[in-house]
Amino acid sequence: xxxxxKSFLEYLPILCCPHCKAPLKLDEGTLECQNSHCNRSxxxxxxxxxxxxxxxxxxxxxxxxxxxxxxxxxxxxxxxSRLKKFKRLYFSLSADLGARxxxxxxxxxxHESSSSPTVVVIGAGTEGAGMQEVYDDSSLMLINTDVxxxxxxxIICDAHDLPFTEGSIDGVIVQAVLEHVIDPQxxxxxxxxxxxxxxxxxxxxxxxxxxxxxxxxxxxxxxxGHRRLFRHFEEIDSGLVAGPGTSLAWCCTYLLRSFVKSRxxxxxxxxxxxxxxxxxLRYFD
Numbered sequence: 001x002x003x004x005x006k007s008f009l010e011y012l013p014i015l016c017c018p019h020c021k022a023p024l025k026l027d028e029g030t031l032e033c034q035n036s037h038c039n040r041s042x043x044x045x046x047x048x049x050x051x052x053x054x055x056x057x058x059x060x061x062x063x064x065x066x067x068x069x070x071x072x073x074x075x076x077x078x079x080x081s082r083l084k085k086f087k088r089l090y091f092s093l094s095a096d097l098g099a100r101x102x103x104x105x106x107x108x109x110x111h112e113s114s115s116s117p118t119v120v121v122i123g124a125g126t127e128g129a130g131m132q133e134v135y136d137d138s139s140l141m142l143i144n145t146d147v148x149x150x151x152x153x154x155i156i157c158d159a160h161d162l163p164f165t166e167g168s169i170d171g172v173i174v175q176a177v178l179e180h181v182i183d184p185q186x187x188x189x190x191x192x193x194x195x196x197x198x199x200x201x202x203x204x205x206x207x208x209x210x211x212x213x214x215x216x217x218x219x220x221x222x223x224x225g226h227r228r229l230f231r232h233f234e235e236i237d238s239g240l241v242a243g244p245g246t247s248l249a250w251c252c253t254y255l256l257r258s259f260v261k262s263r264x265x266x267x268x269x270x271x272x273x274x275x276x277x278x279x280x281l282r283y284f285d
Contacts, residue, residue: 018053018161051163095285099130117170128175245284
């Protein structure tokens with residue numbers, strides 16, 4: 001899809017050093033921390049600032065400078081985008097239980113406090129379900145972040161140290177991300193720090209889902225565990241994103257994948273065979 005791209009310069013007034021939270025200044029192609037005791041420098045790669053606090057992150061700034069091809073993803077062609085949309089509609093293993101309605105509600109809430117709200121999407125490298133509802137709203141200042149240099153991300157950062165000033169954000173959207181962070185509680189504390197008093201978080205996190213993203217998969221939460229994670233927030237609403245049909249489809253898929261060993265075979269099973277065989281199970285949701 002076409003993402004609403006903006007230069008990070010539009011966000012510069014609310015950007016801060018991910019290490020000490022001091023203001024940043026653009027200086028000869030890098031962002032410089034204005035705290036003399038910190039004085040860190042952050043490079044800009046492909047027009048995207050690399051705002052990583054290496055002391056708390058699994059990633060290092062050097063990762064983005066030495067092997068950019070491994071963290072870069074080109075924009076999809078229209079044909080590829082349409083094929084993916086077709087696959088999601090008819091051969092997806094996951095049911096979408098009203099994602100657009102939920103994100104429409106998020107959009108309405110952030111507009112109650114501002115006519116031009118600022119919304120941060122954490123983990124925007126993969127488009128979450130229902131996000132078109134947000135992308136279509138031109139009155140939002142949308143800041144897409146990710147730990148990888150992708151077509152959709154405007155800022156490269158780690159959720160453990162969000163590079164935004166305190167109380168500068170109206171909304172945060174974090175879909176299927178917190179299971180992939182080392183310290184989910186710290187990430188939630190960071191969301192709380194950057195949000196305004198009237199700010200809102202929309203969070204999705206799995207419970208009955210197999211390990212995915214390999215070694216970058218750490219945590220699962222029950223509904224009560226998720227609520228505990230966001231205990232300093234007032235709850236507006238909560239519920240299931242996917243149900244037993246989706247969980248069963250995932251289980252069957254991973255069972256099928258256990259019979260093959262090569263990476264190519266895993267991809268064929270997960271991307272083509274399993275969706276065609278098991279996608280109907282999602283309708284039980």
